[in-house]
Amino acid sequence: MTTFTLRPPVRAGEAVAAGRQRERIRVAAVAVGCVAVCLLIGLQRFRQLQLGGFDLGLFDQAIRAYARFELPRSLIKSVHHGFPPEFSLLGDHFSPVLALAAPFYWLWDDPRVLLLVQSLLFGAGVPVVARLVRRECGKAVGPRALSWLVLGFCLVYGCGAALFYASRAGFHEVAFAVPLFLLLFERARARAYGRATAAALLLCLTKEDLGLSVGIFGAVLALRAHRAGDRAGARAGGALLVLGPLASLAAIVVVIPAMGGDARFYWQYSELGASASEALVHVVLHPLDTLRAALTPSAKALLLLWTFGSLLFLPLRSALTLCALPLLAERVFSDNGNHWQALHHYGAFVWPILVAASIETTGRMARGWERERAAAAAKWAAGLAAGITLFGVLISGSWHIVLPSHWQRDAHQEAALTAVGRIPDGVTVEADNNLAPRLTRRTRVMILDLLPRNAEWVLLDTTRKAFPFPDAQAQKDRLRLLRASGYTVAYESRGVVLLRRASPGVVVPGSVEQGRGDLPGHDTADIRVFG
Structure with missing residues (x-):
């Protein structure tokens, strides 16, 4: 005789809660995986003597000085570039946010602690991406499809080649910029404008040029909030529009020279002019020549193709991408050929911007479809995300961390x-x-x-x-x-x-x-x- 056990029906609320719990576990797993892979990439490079004084060594010296409650001085930087002994890195790039990494030296007095800090900061962006996806796509697709979208975009971000390349290059101030950009966008989308402003302020303290991106986001936020009748958002956007560029101007013209640096120190844009004012005039009066300078040699065009093509050109349909324009312009107009390559840390500055823009585009597309069609598209998008993730892992060479031969020294x-x-x-x-x-x-x-x-x-x-x-x-x-x-x-x-x-x-x-x-x-x- 067969005995049947009747299970109580699962309530809809319980099913949704269980699904959210599984999603949180997956997001946490992606975050941990991002931290682990980025850290292993850096440790492998360090073990094989492939990280140098420029730049891991100079950041180690500077942040070690912060840990002693001193100005961030680096003998590597000051000697090589002819500065006096008392010169601090605040006169090179205005990045006081680096002081937040100093307490880690009280736990582990070693240059590799910076590789750990950078990996943790990259991984911290994963749950913020998950929240962004929920806010942008949550009302357009069902819970199951949304869960797949969350996982897909978390993988795209956390396993992005830009983060892996930055990990290969060692430590840079970009470690702070990546999660801060994501937090800025997500908090603004949640209308938590106070916290969004705090994230914007920290971005301005991460590198002197990031205030320009903050200002552009302020313009986007103010315009959108005005159209939606959100006065608080319009005020916050207007404030960022003004304060962001002012912060950059103050850092470059006042603070850096006051710390012993030179406002013209890194001006390497000879095709546009000898100064920022000359460059602006050139861009306005000679747009075709400006376009030529941005696309030649071919390495620059390939850089732009890679930057947007790696996300299936989704960022191009979002106004958030405008925030990346100053950072991309600095690279394609530069005289330094290193800036035209994807192999260094420069791409990580724009990566969170473009991922957020892709999420926004996906949400807009989903809201324009019927719920069933949007759900089907979400599953396809998750599959494409897996493909993009795999491509990023392969193209960046991050898979080398699983090869014992790449951990051995000759x-x-x-x-x-x-x-x-x-x-x-x-x-x-x-x-x-x-x-x-x-x-x-x-x-x-x-x-x-x-x-x-x-x-x-x-x-x-x-x-x-x-x-x-x-x-x-x-x-x-x-x-x-x-x-x-x-x-x-x-x-x-x-x-x-x-x-x-x-x-x-x-x-x-x-x-x-x-x-x-x-x-x-x-x-x-x-x-x-x-x-």
Whole structure:
């Protein structure tokens, strides 16, 4: 005889609550996965000596100074670019938000703590993306389809190639910009304008140019709020429209020079003019030439194609994309070819903007369809999201973290680490760019550059080109000069040479003291990896 057990019917509210709980678990899993992958990418690069003094080492020195309640000074930055010893990074880029990373040094005194901080900040954007999707698409599709959309966009954001490339490059202030942009958009969409303004303020404290994006968002918010009859939103948008650009102007014209920097320090836009005012006049009077400059050489056009094509051009249907224009313009009009590539951290600045714009476009499209059609489209969108995610993982090379061979060091790298270990604590060192982060915690380290600095110890590699040298031969020439000037070899293996100054009176021909050197615009060599 068969016995049947009757289960009580599941109430609709309970089913919805269970679905939301499963969604939260999936979102949390994506966030944890984003943190883990980004961190492993950075740790793998650090282990293989592929993260350099520019930029991990200089940020380590600066934020370590914050942890001691000092100004963010970096010997790597100030020496290489000819600044006086008291120069702080606030005179380079206005990024006081970096002080928020200082407490992590009280827990782990190591440059790799910054890789952890950046990974946590990237992962923090995942739940914000989930909230954005719910706000934009929640009324257009059913709970099940919405859950798929949430998961899809969380994967697209959290596994985006832009975040993985930034992780490969080490640590930068972009770590704070990514979640702050998302928080700005999400809080404004929720009409929590006080918190949105707080996020905008932190963005202005992340980098001096981000106030321009804040201002553009203010204009978008004010216009939309005015049309919707939302007076509070219109006031908040108007405030951001004015305060964002003013914050950028104040940082560039007042604060950076006051901290020992130069407002023209990073002006590298010769095709537009010698200053911002000349560039503006050129853009207005010569639009066709401006368009030509933005698209040639072809690497610039490919960059734009990749930037928008990787999200199926969905951002182009949202006004939020206007917030990315200043950041993209800085890259395509730059004289620096590194800015035209997707391989560095620059793309991570615009990634949250374009993801939010894609979500907004998806929500608008879904609201224009019938509920059943929107639900079917949501499932297709989730499938496309999975494809985009897989593409990002493959194109960025992040899958290398699962290969044991990519965690192993070769004999040349081991020789370099042996040389690092023979340098005493507390001494002054000129070091190969990609070995400098190994010394920032316990020595006064600067990168070995084109000008000798008469340091107590010098660590160089004669086998491979290192930034900022034009080739390996230039490093061999430096070795001969140092030995001829009275430096003695303390260790040598597989082309890695550690030298010690024989006496304090040794002066290398052509050497300079701190405060006299090159300016950033004079750096013409690309930054190359050690391994």
